[in-house]
Amino acid sequence: MITQTGRKNNKLPASFGRKFWGGGREDVYDWLREALEREFEVVRPLKEGPRGTIRLLRHRETGRRFVLRQYAGSAEVYRRLRDVQCEHLPQVYEVATRGEDNLVLEEYVQGDTLDCVLRGGLCSPRETRRIARQVCQALWVLHSLGAVHRDVKPENILLRGREAVLIDFDAARLHKPAQDTDTQVLGTTGFAAPEQYGLSQTDGRADIYAMGILINVMRTGQHPSRKLAPGHLGRVVERCTQMMPQKRYPNVLRLMEAL
Amino acid sequence: MAEHTEKQKVCPHCGATLPEEAAFCPYCAQTVNRRSHLKAPAKGWRRALMVLMPLLLVGGIAAGYHLTHPQICEGVGEVYYSDLSGTYHLFLSESASLQEPVQEMRQNAAIGDAYRGPVLLRVHDADTGTDAGAAFLEKIDRVTAEFPTIEGGGAKFVCTAPAPHSAFPDVPLVSLVDYTLEADAEAAAEMVWTIDMKNGDTIRLGVKYILSPLPAEDYYPEDVPMGTTEELQALIDEIAAAADPSPNVNIYLPALTYDGTLVLHGRAINLYGSTGGEGRTVFTGSIRVEAREDGWISYFQDIEFRGNGGVALSAAANARATNCLFTGWDTGLYGCGTAWINSIGCTFADNGVGLHFNSKEGSANHSLYNDNTFRDNGTAVVLEQVPTDLALNFIGSVFEGNGTDIDNRCGQPLDLSRAEFR
Helix, strand or coil: CCCCCCCCCCCCCCCCCCCCCCCCHHHHHHHHHHHHHHHEEEEEEEEEECCEEEEEEEECCCCCEEEEEEEECCCHHHHHHCCEECCCCCCEEEEEEECCEEEEEEECCCCEEHHHHHHHCCCCHHHHHHHHHHHHHHHHHHHHCCEECCCCCHHHEEEECCEEEECCCCCCEECCCCCCCCCCCCCCCCCCCHHHHCCCCCCHHHHHHHHHHHHHHHHHCCCCCCCCCCHHHHHHHHHHCCCCHHHCCCCHHHHHHHC | CCCCCCCEEECCCCCCEEECCCCEECCCCEECCCCEECCCCCCCHHHHHHHHHHHHHHHHHHHHHHHHCCCEEEEECEEEEEECCEEEEEEEECCCCCCCCCCEEEEEECCCCEEEEEEEEEEEECCCCCECHHHHHHHEEEEEEEEEEEECCCEEEEECCCECCCCCCCCCEEEEEEEEECCCCCEEEEEEEEEEECCCCEEEEEEEEEEEECCEEEECCCCCCCCCHHHHHHHHHHHHHCCCCCCEEEEECCCCEECCCEEECCCCCEEECCCCCCCCEEECCCEEECCCCCCCCEEEECEEEECCCCEEEEECCCEEEECCEEECCCEEEEEEECCCEEEECCEEECCCEEEEEEECCCCCCCCECCCCEEECCCEEEEEEECCCCCCEECCCCEEECCCEEEECCCCCCEECCCCEEC
């Protein structure tokens, strides 16, 4: 466990380097957990849920802040993100897995969620396009890695100045074309694409559906079936939210072009 | 500092020893792996124009179309629909107690078994959240439901035309879905409701049905001792005590006569009597199904209950008798507690009471009591307490020579239109 007020101690234990390093991922898990316990302190919990916890950490030596996710499930998407950099995704620093349990250390992105911003008022068409394009950039990276986010919604978009950062990949999974069905039903009701609830393989077009809802919510605050965004953005929303995935934009690049 | 091995590396920033797989040094908080900087390709303006121009043209045409033509609303699980009088929140749900939209209905199904379940359409005023079903029904010209596509194969889905249903008096429209899983693999189908409004608008609502094969554990007399009531009870006790037993437990009984009382407890267990040429499976003692909360149904099929007073099959949890004979008992089939009991294709002959429904709580799992024969009983059917107001349908059942055919003490709705009274 990481303690809230652990005393500063940079000394390594005598067993360090022998006890924990067998070369496997589970050994890295132990090593990382112990190192985090020693070198970081918990600033505050950010979120707790049935599937895990998210905590804000501070590196004792440098004062830098990080986010630590501990959750059960697949960490494959985080593992792939560990080797890439994109200004619209939080940097994933380290991933360690033991059985079903995962530790993910990632960049702390300071800013308000889009959800919070929308409570204060709707976005202008220009703002909507800018934020949507930036989220598309993040999705393009994810899709390029063979992953689908599956939970694109205002609560998962942080606004860092003029930059939108897509966060929370707990629901993300890798797209495997040969696979018949998703193993778990995840996502947020209202934002999740229809096929995400069923047997069709979730691919990048599920995120495009959620993008359509997101764009509409930014402009109108409501689900498109209740109030469609006016003008060109409304038509983009309509295309994104077609019931049949084949009728949506085929990829985020096309959606970005439309925006 | 620890000694280096081939599984270790050194942090280039602070010199700390790290596992070879480490991407981050927790001691100096610096990354130690190579990262690719990924960015979506720059917008190709010429390509964008080529794409956008036709789209804008189509969009313009579409906008013109929308201004002059009726609207089409689509949604999965729920949709908001507005007309001149207001906005309605339409959503599908799977039970009367659930007021939340459902996008997906997951069901376990034993291969080859037929199941039926309702899909309910609810309509609320979007602004107040109050029920607006009655007002909305007035605006509907026609409504249909269908399963246009079935994924994965190996399953059949059909549904009834949406209509009001006596079991769900507060729900404007209900469609009953019949489904059968025919192969040992998951299958799914999308159910689509199409609501044509009198003003020309169309609303389409979808919901996914996903069927998963019910894992089954089968017990046969050639594999497991079940030659006496004691052996059978021991088997049932063992199954009930198993930490994680398969959800569907089937015991195929030999052509024997069991005496003494048998108790089913802990979980649902299905008993199948012998149907071969070597004779029937007979119980001369009672079977008691003890109370449970899991809602699973215990099935009794092709069994003869031949008694001399007492209760043949007493169920405090859901039970269904199919093709069984009940004769010589004070009561043949008795339901109490939270049990929903059904008899289909059974014969009740020479009993004090054939079927006695006396359950205070619980939910309905089947409305049909079809193709039974009630003959020469004191009272064929006693309905003392029946949970829910679902109409019990005795289609194809025959009542003959009974002192009283149906003693409907609780005033349960009945459909006797296709029952035969001789």
